[in-house]
Amino acid sequence: xxxxxxxxxxxxxxxxxxxxxxxxxxxxxxxxxxxxxxxxxxxxxxxxxxxxxxxxxxxxxxxxxxxxxxxxxxxxxxxxxxxxxxxxxxxxxxxxxxxxxxxxxxxxxxxxxxxxxxxxxxxxxxxxxxxxxxxxxxxxxxxxxxxxxxxxxxxxxxxxxxxxxxxxxxxxxxxxxxxxxxxxxxxxxxxxxxxxxxxxxxxxxxxxxxxxxxxxxx
Amino acid sequence: xxxxxxxxxxxxxxxxxxxxxxxxxxxxxxxxxxxxxxxxxxxxxxxxxxxxxxxxxxxxxxxxxxxxxxxxxxxxxxxxxxxxxxxxxxxxxxxxxxxxxxxxxxxxxxxxxxxxxxxxxxxxxxxxxxxxxxxxxxxxxxxxxxxxxxxxxxxxxxxxxxxxxxxxxxxxxxxxxxxxxxxxxxxxxxxxxxxxxxxxxxxxxxxxxxxxxxxxxxxxxxxxxxxxxxxxxxxxxxxxxxxxxxxxxxxxxxxxxxxxxxxxxxxxxxxxxxxx
Numbered sequence: 145x146x147x148x149x150x151x152x153x154x155x156x157x158x159x160x161x162x163x164x165x166x167x168x169x170x171x172x173x174x175x176x177x178x179x180x181x182x183x184x185x186x187x188x189x190x191x192x193x194x195x196x197x198x199x200x201x202x203x204x205x206x207x208x209x210x211x212x213x214x215x216x217x218x219x220x221x222x223x224x225x226x227x228x229x230x231x232x233x234x235x236x237x238x239x240x241x242x243x244x245x246x247x248x249x250x251x252x253x254x255x256x257x258x259x260x261x262x263x264x265x266x267x268x269x270x271x272x273x274x275x276x277x278x279x280x281x282x283x284x285x286x287x288x289x290x291x292x293x294x295x296x297x298x299x300x301x302x303x304x305x306x307x308x309x310x311x312x313x314x315x316x317x318x319x320x321x322x323x324x325x326x327x328x329x330x331x332x333x334x335x336x337x338x339x340x341x342x343x344x345x346x347x348x349x350x351x352x353x354x355x356x357x358x359x360x361x362x
Numbered sequence: 363x364x365x366x367x368x369x370x371x372x373x374x375x376x377x378x379x380x381x382x383x384x385x386x387x388x389x390x391x392x393x394x395x396x397x398x399x400x401x402x403x404x405x406x407x408x409x410x411x412x413x414x415x416x417x418x419x420x421x422x423x424x425x426x427x428x429x430x431x432x433x434x435x436x437x438x439x440x441x442x443x444x445x446x447x448x449x450x451x452x453x454x455x456x457x458x459x460x461x462x463x464x465x466x467x468x469x470x471x472x473x474x475x476x477x478x479x480x481x482x483x484x485x486x487x488x489x490x491x492x493x494x495x496x497x498x499x500x501x502x503x504x505x506x507x508x509x510x511x512x513x514x515x516x517x518x519x520x521x522x523x524x525x526x527x528x529x530x531x532x533x534x535x536x537x538x539x540x541x542x543x544x545x546x547x548x549x550x551x552x553x554x555x556x557x558x559x560x561x562x563x564x565x566x567x568x569x570x571x572x573x574x575x576x577x578x579x580x581x582x583x584x585x586x587x588x589x590x591x592x593x594x595x596x597x598x599x600x601x602x603x604x605x606x607x608x609x610x611x612x613x614x615x616x617x618x619x620x621x622x623x624x625x626x627x628x629x630x631x632x633x634x635x636x637x638x
Binding site for chain 1: 462465466468469470472473477478479581582592593594595596597598599600602605609613
C-alpha cells in the first residue's frame with residue numbers, strides 16, 4: 145500500500161508533435177496532460193533584447209478563458225526555472241518563445257508543465273546546462289505525505305501541497321512552491337521524498353530521448 | 363574609474379566585492395538594511411502602514427466593506443491584496459497595465475492569504491453564508507529598491523494590526539445588520555508572518571535583503587516566510603540551485619529578521635494606539 149501511494153503516476157510523452165515548432169511535446173502524468181512548444185532562438189523584440197543573454201518568453205495558456213494573475217504566477221515560476229537550465233549566454237540578443245498549453249487538469253499542473261517544458265527543450269536541441277524534474281506532493285489531513293496526488297485526492301482537501309524542482313547534476317533544489325503550512329520537519333521530509341522521486345523522472349527523460357533517436361535511426 | 367567599471371561590467375564589479383565578503387553599500391553579506399515602520403498614517407483608510415526597508419518604500423491602505431461570503435466557503439471573509447508598482451517607483455517599470463513583477467507580488471501575497479498565513483479568514487465572518495467583511499488591501503510601492511515582498515508583507519501585517527472596524531452584529535429577526543459607528547474594534551487573530559528575501563549567486567554565495575541592482579545581477583531569489591521560529595512558506599522561483607546546508611543557513615538568518623520585525627510592528631502599533 146505504502147509503495148503504491150508513494151510513487152509517481154504513469155508518465156507518457158510524445159516528442160515533435162508539432163511540425164512547425166523547433167521542439168514540442170505532449171506530456172502526460174496520470175490524468176494531467178500538458179502540451180509544450182519551443183520556438184527559438186528567434187530575433188528578439190527591441191525592447192526585450194538583452195545584450196548578454198537570451199530573452200525567454202513564456203506563455204501559459206489555460207484550458208478555457210484568458211490567462212489571469214494565477215497564470216502569470218505560474219509563468220514566472222516556469223520562466224525563472226528555464227532561465228537556470230538554458231545556457232542563455234550562448235545566444236545573446238535573441239529570444240526563445242515557450243508556450244505551455246494545459247490540455248487536461250488531473251492535479252499537479254505546475255509540476256507537469258515544468259517537466260513538459262524540459263522535454264520540449266530537449267526536443268528542440270537548445271543547449272542546456274542541466275535538466276529539471278518537478279515533483280508535487282501533498283500532506284493530507286492525517287499528516288500523511290502523498291506523492292504526485294491526482295485531482296480527486298487534491299479535492300478531498302489537504303493541509304499543504306508542495307511543488308519542488310531539482311536539477312539533474314546534484315539533485316539540488318531549483319524551485320520550491322508551497323500551498324498551506326505544516327511544521328518544518330514535515331516540509332523537509334516531503335522535500336527529501338520528492339528529491340528521491342525526481343530520479344524516476346530523469347530516468348523517464350533518458351528513455352524518451354533514447355526512443356526518439358532509435359526511431360530516427362530506423 | 364570605479365563607476366566606469368560598474369557600468370561596463372556590473373557583474374564583475376559586484377563579484378570583486380563578494381570575494382572580499384562585502385557589498386558596495388558597505389553591508390556584510392548577510393546583513394539586513396535598516397527598517398522603519400509607521401502604522402496608522404492614513405486617516406481616511408480603515409487601517410494603514412508605511413514601511414521602509416533601506417530605500418524600498420511600501421504603503422498599505424485597507425478599506426473594508428461588507429458582502430455575502432462565497433457559497434463554497436460560507437464561513438470565510440475575504441482579504442483582497444493588490445500590489446501596485448507605479449512607473450515612479452523605478453526606471454525599470456513602465457506605466458500602463460500591471461507588469462509581471464506587480465502581478466507576481468500580488469499572487470504571492472494572495473497565496474499567503476489563502477493559506478491562512480496572514481490571518482484566519484473565518485474571523486472576518488459576521489453571519490455564516492450571509493455577511494462577511496471584505497478587506498481591500500492596496501499595497502503601493504513608491505520606491506522600488508529590491509526585496510519588494512519583504513516590505514509588502516510587513517506593511518500588510520502592520521496595517522491589519524492597525525485596522526479598526528465598527529462593531530457589526532446581525533439581527534436574525536429583522537434580517538439586517540446593526541452597527542454602532544462610534545464603537546470600533548480590531549482583530550486580535552492576525553498572525554505575524556515575516557518574509558525574508560535572499561539573492562543567490564552562481565558560486566554559492568548568499569546575500570540577504572538584496573537591493574534592486576543586486577536582484578538583477580543575482581542568479582536566483584528565495585523568499586522564506588516565517589512565523590516565530592517555524593517556516594510557513596518557502597518561495598523559490600527557479601534560478602540557481604540550493605543544497606540543504608544553504609537552506610538551513612537561510613532559515614537561521616530569517617529567524618533573526620523575524621525577531622527584529624516583530625519588535626518593530628509591536629512598537630509601531632502600540633504607539634499608534636496611544637496616539638488615538
